[in-house]
Structure formats: structure tokens, C-alpha cells
Amino acid sequence: MASATGVGASVRRKEDLRFITGKGQYTDDINLKDQAFAYFLRSPHPHAKIKSINTAKAAKMAGVVGIYTSVDVAKDKIGGLICGWGITSKDGSAMKAGPHPILAEGKVRYVGDHVAVVVADTKEQAKAAAAAIQVSYETLAHVVDAAKAMTSKVQVHDVAPDNRVFNWGLGNEAETDAAFKRAAHVTKLDIINNRLIPNAMEPRAAIGAYDAGTESYTLYTTSQNPHVARLVISAFHGLAPEHKLRVIAPDVGGGFGSKIFIYAEEVVCVWASKHAGRPVKWTGDRSEAFLADAHGRDHVTKAELATDANGKIIGLRVHTIAAMGAYLSTFSAAVPTYLYGTLLSGQYNIPAVYVTVDAVYTNTAPVDAYRGAGRPEATYVVERLVETAARELREDPAEFRRKNFVTQFPHQTPVIMCYDVGDYGAALDKALAMSDYKNFASRKAESAKNGKLRGVGLSAYIEACGIAPSAAVGSLGAGVGLWESAEVRVNPIGTVEILTGSHSHGQGHETTFAQLVSDRLGVDINSVSIVHGDTDKVQMGMGTYGSRSGAVGMHAISKALDKVVAKAKKVAAAVMEASADDVVFQDGSFTVKGTDKKMAFGEVALQSYLGHKFNSSEIEIGLKESAFHDPANFVFPAGVHICEVEVDPDTGHTTIAAYTCVDDFGNLINPMIVEGQVHGGIAQGIGQALLEGCIYDEESGQLLTGSFMDYAMPRAGYMPNLADFKLGFTCTPCPTNPMGIKGCGEAGAIGSPPAVINAITNAIGVREISMPATPLTVWNAMQASGMKKAAE
């Protein structure tokens, strides 16, 4: 049904009213009666032994309720933080997971590591008391650079003598080596994927509350997956069994991956609330977010692409050193492995691929999934290589890509993934047309007249999202299944509540999910509400990340809706005295074939609850169904980004002159929201390419980019102008879900960095440049190439 509020319509968001009027309820907006405040004393050192912690003076200070250290953690036998994905090394050994206590035990391993927590009547009192805690450290040598971790004398964890967490491989090594042997041309690149700091605008926060009467806990938290938080806090930290722990993730101000993970602060708030006998609230400030939120990316890669005499790609060989930081965060091990290596075939028909990854500990904040998680790193490797190869072979980068595209589906890559459907040529054609690629030279000449160097760069990305088939990920080391659940509650008057395990923190689920329901049940969109983010309301869920809420979360809703319709048909048949097989449900009405009998959905809902007109021993009273959905495959969004930049040769400053992006997300539920996701993703990709780079000082181990004063965030003026920023879509509907949709949340951040860097290298005529391509970096690159040219 094509309606103004149904699937495919750009329905304005239902959730917006509370946000534009200041009535959103984020965790820090919640205040519980008699709450106390937590402040974390953090390590000032990148690596040190804790010789002693003296809290005596601090404990006597005004307002202090309690001070807790690892001694108290041990006394209560509170388990450590876990990594929920186990990776097996090439030699068959298990990954080397060091201990990750919620408060540092004997040793601190990065600047910002949690040493102790003070709970006090006010935030200021807690902070003042923390400053009075005397910690005696014996500082140790440290290593912050991933490339140097394996050869460093520093040992971050006893379990990993060379700081290597695992040495993992994927693909066919022998075939790949053979391909390189017979290659007509090999393109090699050394690539650094810069470390990023997620910086969702809402800093993390938590309130733990213990109810002594029911012996149960409640945790309010800034989480993308409250049910997983409950599972981990119950099963691994052992704070309370699941039925005695309620986790509520209310409005959450952005996540981008950083709020998937179970962090020490949240666990400590729950734990301390029982000790304190009061709710314990912690609101992180931005400086803490910089220090202690899980960072993203941080790969050091050597990559090679082999082509034959016809310019066909015949092999890809990659070695990556991936920083894990000081501890293994919740999903960290999956990111540089199964979310990375599996995408290295890109959109291309590459017969032989082989990748090895050394994951290493460093004395830095942990690294985990950040928007795209592994797939941006893979896309960056592939698309930088492909663009460079095309230039070396003097082929048009667009046509070089086209002739290597996968064109037959399904397509089994050498690295696990089986692409189900796509039309990569169609997206390329559309992007070339929308960007007026063929007239680039005239725009370049125009820019030159204004003293600017114009460049163009492409990126043809593919990603795998809608994670993930449970049995498949289980076989690869995942500690959980990656299905989703949904419950559809139809009320007697025909309004509908959808309970979902997905969590919206900006994605607009309250609107898009309601569109699906409105379409399927023929009810007004305003008669549908979406309930999420509360483990006491929604039975179970896996949360929102990996662009999974559409393809997996909505699929679960769709299944439950099927059950509701089937049940309602039975009720309608009984009431209308017809056979259920003769009842047809369409546009919100139940009719009996060949008659004028008709019942509206609301009437059937009411009859379901009245039970007056059917035999309740045959048809159960009520209209409420639930479903779990486990996806059959990943979904594979793909598309083409074309970026044009202008570089000021005098200063090295880069401007995004034009940006075109064509995505194949299958069918779109709400194009307005999808475009918003793409804009935001591309902004983060442009941020990575031009602005953002987390830097630890090698000598001191301190975080140098510890605030917005030094970590450059994309601002309005850095983005392309309205007229120069074009989005388009192609559509090959996904065959594994009834909506035919793919994920759209991460694609922008995945596809954009190589497009920008390819454009800059094209503009200034260099082969390589590192991200972020700040004015300094670009100027330095121009200086170096200029000097080289002069020397030649």
C-alpha cells in the first residue's frame, strides 16, 4: 500500500517533538531520589605498577559516601570486563586475552585507566576527594604505536609476551602467492588507518540503583544494546541474575559503536549502589570520553594488488597490524578480523585474496567498533589500491573498476562472504552521470584559474551488515547469537505497540518501524508506538549496531506481524462466520471472498479480546504475537562515491568542492531518514579523511588530542554546499528479507574516506598521503613531491 505514511514515504519523524522542545529524556536528565555521585580517579600514566592506594584522607572528606578500589572488587568477586568474540590464531591457539578488571588491579595500562571510584553527595565532593587519594605508582615503559608493539620490550599483559593478541589469517595463501608470481603488474601501498575518537555528542552516563526490598538493581545507561549489557553484567560480572537486573537505555544521544560496549563505569555504578545504599550516578565529561571511550580504527597495513596483462585483478595480499589498545573491549576482536578481512574482495571479482592480521596491545584506550567497524578499513585498503593501480596502468579509474566488477550473483568471494545481489555497474553509471564526471577537466581548468588544484576520486564500496546469521558467527567465534526479537501487542481498540530489541539513538525507529506496521496492518501511523530500550518491557534483544535494525530488527517485527494477521484472520472468520481460508486481509480490512462481509482491523482486535463470538478453546483470547528472527545471510549494501576537492596550493587547505554518492540499499522504508544517515556517515568519513586523528605522544604516552580544542570535529563549514552534495539510489532488493532492504547506517562512513583521499592525491599529484589530510599534511606532501621533482 503506497500511502503518505507507509513504506517508502519520507514520513517526518514521530520522535522529533520531544527533541525539538527539550523534552527528550537522556540518562543525565534522570535524577533519582537521594542519588549520590561517582567520580573516577584515572591513571595519569600510560603504564605503571600500582604500589599502594591510600584512601584514608579522602574518605574523611565532606560528603564522601564510599571509596572503592580493586580490593573491594575482589572481595565481592565482581568479574572483569569481557571480549565477547574469541579469535583463533593461524597456529590454532586462542587469542591472548589479558585481565580487564573494572578497577585496575596492580597495574594501570593507559592514561585514563580506572584506578578508584569515589561516591559522594555531590559531584564536586566526589572529585575533590578523588584528588586527595594517594596512589603510589612505579612507572613502566610504554608503547602507544601499534607498529612498534610487537618489537617493543614493553609488555602490556603477561599473557602476551610480544603484545600480540592473535595472528589471524583468512583466504588462500598459496593461490594468492601464485597470482602474484604470474602478475603483469603489482601495486603496493603502505596504509595507515588513523585512530578515531567516536565523540557521540552525548557523553556516556549511568545511574545504578539497588532496591533492598526486592534485592534487585536498575541501571540507566547510555547503551545501544541494554539487553546485552544486562546479560554481561549478570553472567560475567555476577552482580545479579538477569531477572534481578533491569537495564534501561532511554534517549541516547548518538552511539556510532561507542555505546555498544560494556564499560567499567556502568558496572561500577550498579555495584556501588548496593554498597552506598543509594542510587549512584556518573555522568562522563567530554575529557573522560576522549580518554576512556573505546576508540576506532588504528590499522597499519601493507597491501598489494596483482593485475594481469589485461588489467584484470588476479590477487590481493594484505597484512595488517591492528591496535587493540590496553584491553580487549566487548567486540574488539571481531573488528579487524571477520568485519574486515571478509570485505577485502570489495566489489571485485578477485580469484585469490589472502589477509593476515596481527592484533596488538598498546598502552592506549581500548579500540573497538566505530561506525563501519572493519569495513571502512577494508574499503580504504581496496579502494586506495584499486585507484592507484588504475593510475599506474593509465586506465580511467572508473572503467578499471567496472571491468573488474562482480557481475554474476550470487558471488562467492575467497573470504567467506557470498554476495547475494547487486548491480555495481548501475550505481557507477548513475554516480558518473550525477557528478558530471566526463566534464571534470573543465571544472579542473576553472579551479586552476582561481589558483586551486582540483582533483577527483572514486570509491566503490561494498559492506556486509544486518549482522548476522547466528550459527555462522558462532562458528567464527562470536559469544552471542545475532538475531533480533519483536513483540506486537494489538490493543482492544486497535492501536498497536511494538516492542523491539533494536535500540534507536538517532536512527528514527519510532517512525520507520511504525511505517512498516501502518502499512501491514492498515492502521494510522499515530496509532502505533515503538517501545525499546528497557529490559523489563522488551523480553530480549541484541541492540543496534552493524546497520542491523532494518534488516534484522524489522524482519522480526514483520514475522510477528504475520502471526498477528494470521490470528486476526481466524477471529475475523469466526465472527463473520466464514472459513479462515476465505478471509482476505487488505488495506486494514478483513473481507470474506465472494461476499460483502467486512470487518475493520480495529473491530477484529476488539473481538479478539471480547471472546464473545468465537470458541475460546479453539482460538485463544487476545491479539499479541512475538517473533525472533535470525537472518539467513548478511545484507550487502554497495555504492559509488565520487569526491571532488579543491586544494589551495599555498596553504594545503582542502575544500570538498563536490560530493556525489549513489547507494544501493535495496528498498527504502523512509528515504528522508536514509539520506540523513548517508549525510552523517559521509561527514564522519570526511572527518576521518581531512580532520580527525587521535594522537598519543610517543614519549609521554599522554593523549594529545584530548579535547575539541585539539581533536578536529567536522563542522558545518567543512561539509560540501547543499547544491554540491548529491545523493542518489539504485535498487536491487535484498532477497533475504521480505522488505527487500539493506542497511544504510554505516555506508557513508565506509565509502567516503578513500574517495576523499583519492581526490586529494589526484589534485596534488602524489601517490600516497596519510589521513587525516590536514593542511599541514597536504602541504608537507606537496613540498616533498615538489622537492623530488626538482631533484629529478
Add this chain to the structure above:
Amino acid sequence: MHSISLALNGKPVHGQVEGRTLLVEFIRESRGLTGTHVGCDTSQCGACVVSVNGKAVKSCTVFAVACDGAEITTIEGLAKGVDLHPMQVAFKEHHGLQCGFCTPGMIMASIDIVKRHGKSVDEETIRRELSGNICRCTGYHNIVKAVQAGAANM
């Protein structure tokens, strides 16, 4: 402690504050108006923007005590009953928000832009004038559209 009296969203308000109490703390914690947010601690992000005596300021970088006698408008004070301010309408209509966290500051800043630059404020000016407000979700594209549309209807 200092006694302060001010007009908050048109209503007279009296309070006791310490010297160090920031305006945003007074608004959020003493007055319970949690629409004004704190997104950083270096006066960069703009999530806390409110209007003080008709001018947009960062309420995280103003002491409450210094606002004695001031007229303050927060995001909660924009709508007249159920009638939303044109800028609020525009943000919804043009999908100028996703997670909503930066939104109150963005809307307050945007209204201030229009006050100073008029209904037909151009894109370049909007982008430049939003340099003190950071959004991580939208890429600013739809925010810029929303400000243009909101300006036209103000």
C-alpha cells in the same frame, strides 16, 4: 551562596547559587529544565546554547550568579503552548536532527542567526555562524536546510 533572581522562559525565578555554579547547572539541576545539554567541557560544542538578554551564549561558560536580573530563554521556552516556534518546525520538517542531543543548542543558535542576519540569510553565513555548534549525526546538511526554512518563516 548568592541569591539570584531572573526571568526564565518568561517566569520569575529565584535561586541560591554558589559562585562556581554554571548557568547550565542552574538551569538543569536547580530548575529541572533538562533540554539544555552539556556536550563538552571546553566551550566548543554548543549543546548548551541559551539566550541571555536576547543573545545566544554558551551556558556552560557563564556563571549563574552573573545572570542575576537577566532574561533567559531555553529550548523549553520557545513554543507558545502547542504552537511550535518556526525554527522548531523547520528542524522537524527538514530532518535537521537525529539523536537530538545537539538539537536544543542548534535551534537556539539558529534563531539567533536569523535575528542578526534576517529571513533570507544565505547558506555560507549559516555554515559560518554554526561554527560554534557541533553535530555528530546529520553532517549539517539538513540543519542548514532547516535554518533556511525556519528563517523564512520567522
Add this chain to the structure above:
Amino acid sequence: MENFNYHRPATTTAAVALLKKSKDGKFLAGGHTLIPTMKQGLAAPRDVIDLTAIKGFSGIKVSKTMVTIKAGTTHQDVTMSKDVNKAIPALAQMVGKIGGVHVRHKGTIGGSLANNDPAADYPSACLGLGATIETNKRKIEADKFFTGMFETALKNDEIIIAVHFPIPKKASHQKFPNPASRYAMVGVFVSQDGKGKTRVGVTGAAPCVFRAVEVEAALNEEFSAKAASAVKISAKGLLSDMHASAAYRAHLLSVLAGRAVAAA
């Protein structure tokens, strides 16, 4: 943040008296440096003396030869001032690039100068225009006012009252902002007076604002963009950090000086 005694004097005399009396007092003239510094615990004054209620502390006066800006005048008032825009458009435009508008609504000229942040914009205008800083005690030439990183010639009992900017024949300010903080990575303020004498104030490039005397000399010979950017700037003594090396800053200085001259 540590708590403090808050004062809101009505006169400069009272303000100075409060500062002298305090063991560790700070003037608050806008707060966009002081308050974040206090939040980080890098400053913890016992007394904060808010200057914004002092009567007659803000305002702009323009004569035929001079723009006078009182110390408490906000950046936004300066950049929006029709008189300043007419008399020294480069100054009004420069002030319009300080921070974001929310910052300009609070920040003041007196606060900026007394703080003398190495990357602040106003100091470059003071040097670039040959301003005079008037305090409650004396008048100080800009050339003698900025003494080092975050340091000025101000004495403990001294407070800025006003700044006098001679109106030049032509002037321009060019800024290359730090992509993160938006402060000047390098900012260059160039002016030429009626007698053809040039001044070039540079901020962001060194620990303290300075005059690029080599560029001035070249421009006194020939006031052209080419002449300005032809001057080879030494990187010695310039700041080097993760955002910009000293060599890059030296290069930017040349580029911006040339652009400023072209735009003046």
C-alpha cells in the same frame, strides 16, 4: 571546579581594590578562557572579580583619526559596529572571526588583551595598527604591552580601560584557523598609515604576538602582495606542534601577509 568568592564591582577603582586585597584574584571579563581553565583545575582563584557590571566600561567611540573601544566591549558589538566597519573594516572583520558567535557575545577586548593568548586575534590587530592600551594608570603602546606567552605589561593593580586604534589608510587581516579549535594557526594583520608606513602584526605563529619586521621593511619599500610574500620568513622561534610545524607556520605567514596586502 573549586569554589570562589564572586565579586561584581561597579567601578574600576573598586575592581582594582578587590584584586589587590585578594591573595589570588582574577578578573572576569567574558570568561571564555578563564572558565574552561577553572573547569580543568588549571586555575583556582580565591576571588573572581566580574568586570561586566562596571558602569561605562563598554562602548565604542570613533573620531577622524582614532577608533576607541572600551575594555568591556564585546566582540560581537565591535564586529557589528557600523562605525568600526566604516573606519577600520579590517578590524571589524577580524573580530567577527573570533570564536563562534556565542563566544563573541561574551568575550571582550580587554579580556582578550589581558590574557594575551598566543593564538588570540586582537593582539595582532593591536600590533598591526599600532594601538595604545589605556589602563587606569597609564597608556601603553602595543609594542610594549605584549611581553610573552600569556604575559603583558599590566601590573597587579592595573586594569585595561580602553584601546585606541589609529585609523590606517588601508588594512587587512588574514587568518588561517586551527581546524580543531578555530584559533589562529597563523593570523596576520597588515596596515599602512597615511605616511606609507606599514605594520604587520602576527599571531598564532610564536609564543607571543609579534611584528614581522622583515615584512614591514619590504612593504615600506613597495606595498605589494608580491613584496610581502617574497620575504623569506625564518622558522626559528616559531611554534611547532601537531597541527603545524614551525616551517609550515613560517610559510603560512608569508602567504597570509601577501594575501593581506592584496586585500588591503
